[in-house]
Amino acid sequence: MRRFALTVLGVGLVSAGLAGVSGVSADDAPIRLAQFGRPGGGFNQGGGSNQGGGFNQGGRGGSQGGILPGGGTFTLAAGKSAPLLAFCTDLFAEPPTGDARFRIAAADALVTLPGGSELSLTEAIQRGVLAVRGHSNSFDPVGRAGSLALDLHLGNFSQTPVQVSFRRGAQLTPQGQSDQSVPPEIDKVLELASKKALTYKNTVQYAVWASQGRTLEDVEQSYFARLSSDEVGKVQGLLDGAGLEKKFDRERGAYEKRFESMKKELGDSAKQVSGTALRAGGARLSVDVFHGEKNEGVARVKTAAGDTFYCRAAVEYRPTGGARISLRHLVTGRRLPTMPVPLSLPAAAVAVQPAASAPSA
Numbered sequence: 001m002r003r004f005a006l007t008v009l010g011v012g013l014v015s016a017g018l019a020g021v022s023g024v025s026a027d028d029a030p031i032r033l034a035q036f037g038r039p040g041g042g043f044n045q046g047g048g049s050n051q052g053g054g055f056n057q058g059g060r061g062g063s064q065g066g067i068l069p070g071g072g073t074f075t076l077a078a079g080k081s082a083p084l085l086a087f088c089t090d091l092f093a094e095p096p097t098g099d100a101r102f103r104i105a106a107a108d109a110l111v112t113l114p115g116g117s118e119l120s121l122t123e124a125i126q127r128g129v130l131a132v133r134g135h136s137n138s139f140d141p142v143g144r145a146g147s148l149a150l151d152l153h154l155g156n157f158s159q160t161p162v163q164v165s166f167r168r169g170a171q172l173t174p175q176g177q178s179d180q181s182v183p184p185e186i187d188k189v190l191e192l193a194s195k196k197a198l199t200y201k202n203t204v205q206y207a208v209w210a211s212q213g214r215t216l217e218d219v220e221q222s223y224f225a226r227l228s229s230d231e232v233g234k235v236q237g238l239l240d241g242a243g244l245e246k247k248f249d250r251e252r253g254a255y256e257k258r259f260e261s262m263k264k265e266l267g268d269s270a271k272q273v274s275g276t277a278l279r280a281g282g283a284r285l286s287v288d289v290f291h292g293e294k295n296e297g298v299a300r301v302k303t304a305a306g307d308t309f310y311c312r313a314a315v316e317y318r319p320t321g322g323a324r325i326s327l328r329h330l331v332t333g334r335r336l337p338t339m340p341v342p343l344s345l346p347a348a349a350v351a352v353q354p355a356a357s358a359p360s361a
Contacts (some may be wrong), residue, residue: 001093007100011236013200014220018282027143027200028100030340032277037237040239041180041254043091048322049183050355054085056220057246059259059264060188060330061087062070062088062229062275063093063094063174064089064090064093064094064095064096064122064139064174065087065088065089065090065102065171065172065173065174065180066084066086066087066088066096066150066152066171066172067086067089067169067170067171067172067180067182067186067208068084068085068086068166068169068170068171068172069086069087069166069168069169069188069190069193069199069200069204070168070190070194070199071165071166071167071168071169071170072166073163073164073166074115074163074164075154075161075162075163075164075302076130076156076161076162076163076164077150078158078159078160078161078247079156079157079158079159080155080348081153081155081156082135082153082154083151083152083153083154083171084132084151084152084153085148085149085150085151085152085200086106086137086152086172087140087148087149087150087204087205087208088137088148088149088150088205088208089171089180089181089182089208089212090180090212090217091209091212091214091218091219091222091333092214092222092329092331092334093239094334095134095139095150095337096133096134096135096139096150096174096323097134097136098134098135098136099132099134099176100134100174101105101131101132101133101175102122102133102134102152102170102172102173102174102175102298103122103125103130103173103175104122104125104170104173105122105168105170105171106122106123106134106172106320107120108119108121108166108167108169108171109121109142109164109165109166109167110165110168110227111123111129111130111162111163111164111165112164112165112252112288113160113162113163113308114160114161114162118168120171121166121272124162127157128157128158129156129157129162130154130155130156130157130158130164130343131154131155131157132154132155132161132172133136133153133155134152134153134318135151135153139151140211146202147202148202148205148223149200152172164214166190168190168191168194169186169187169190171235173284174342175339182208182211182212182324183211183212183241185211185244186208186211186239186241186242186245188242189204189211189238189239189241192237192238192241192242193202193207196234198234198238202231203231203232203234203235203238203354206227206231207235207238207239207356208250210239210244210246210248211237211239211242211244211246214248214250215224215249215250215251215254216232216248216249217251217252217253217254217255218331221255221309221310221329221330222329222336222337223336223337223338224301224309224336224338224339226305226307226339227325232234232248232249232284235248236248236293237247242336255285255309255310255331256310257308258308258331259300259330262297262312262330263290263298266290266291266297266298268293269292270290270291270292270297271289271291272289272290273287273290273291273323273325273345274286274287274288274316274348275323275345275346276345277325277343277344277345278280278344279339280340282330282349283300283303283304284303284304285302285303285304285343286301286302286303287299287300287301287302287325287343287345288301288327289313290313291313291314295310295314295315295316296313296314296315297312297313297315298312298330299309299311299312299313299315299325299327301327310330311327311328311329311330311336312327312328312333313325313326313327313328314326314328314330314332320347321346322344322345322347323344323345323346324343324344324345325344326341327339327342327343
């Protein structure tokens with residue numbers, strides 16, 4: 001297997017190679033497992049779930065797979081774990097939780113034991129030597145300076161260090177799921193990204209999603225952010241250079257149409273709640289929520305810059321006035337990663353009226 005330079009986040013890695021390791025038999029059998037636990041027992045156990053549950057839940061819980069944008073070889077110390085930076089392969093799926101375990105194609109990763117013998121990462125996982133898993137905070141763009149990468153973990157359950165080599169473009173798939181629908185041209189996308197020093201940039205994540213047919217509007221509405229024309233151009237350049245006949249910026253207005261259709265389905269008895277809220281970080285948002293008898297419906301959210309986003313919404317009216325607005329993705333119903341907490345509309349900033357009496361825009 002060809003080896004590449006690899007950037008690995010976090011601790012638990014041994015920077016030196018295995019040449020100086022001694023006291024291990026050449027046949028490496030049997031592999032001794034560390035006493036702290038076996039796969040499934042929870043290295044760096046985050047526990048819990050990232051999904052958040054909720055109204056009209058349409059997303060698939062913890063089903064995102066990952067693709068490694070860069071390959072490489074590193075050494076993982078006995079009984080240690082280390083994060084693996086991967087870009088997710090399904091924009092509309094839920095991030096992996098602490099219970100998620102991953103498989104990998106045999107040709108995508110190689111494990112070298114101290115005595116020099118080799119086995120695929122697939123076999124090492126099956127034998128309980130290594131495991132790849134998610135955790136309760138696998139995806140956190142707010143807490144990771146805007147990075148959209150998944151933070152997966154590779155754990156070494158043996159009592160000796162191992163060397164692991166990954167192929168650039170290696171795919172990590174949640175166990176129990178079918179292979180991911182990533183086009184073969186993605187390897188060319190990653191090669192071009194490497195030449196342009198974009199390997200670990202969000203640009204590559206956008207290109208992975210676009211290669212599967214997701215649009216620019218899909219991305220922007222999922223993350224409550226507008227991409228610059230320069231960024232869109234870089235994404236399209238990767239797609240074009242890889243021979244992928246995909247147009248990233250297309251079908252503008254699809255979310256507004258869906259929002260209007262869902263609002264209409266609420267009927268004449270729907271109510272409109274309007275107000276101003278502060279987003280985490282202090283940005284001011286103008287919010288219009290249209291809901292039915294169960295206080296669930298849709299929302300139109302406008303930023304000070306004039307950008308408009310459309311969501312599903314649930315309203316909780318406070319006894320003292322005002323309201324809390326929980327937002328979810330308009331299409332999937334899953335939580336919005338960059339809007340992790342409900343918006344609070346103070347009493348003085350809330351207006352409630354029949355939706356039919358209010359303008360639609």
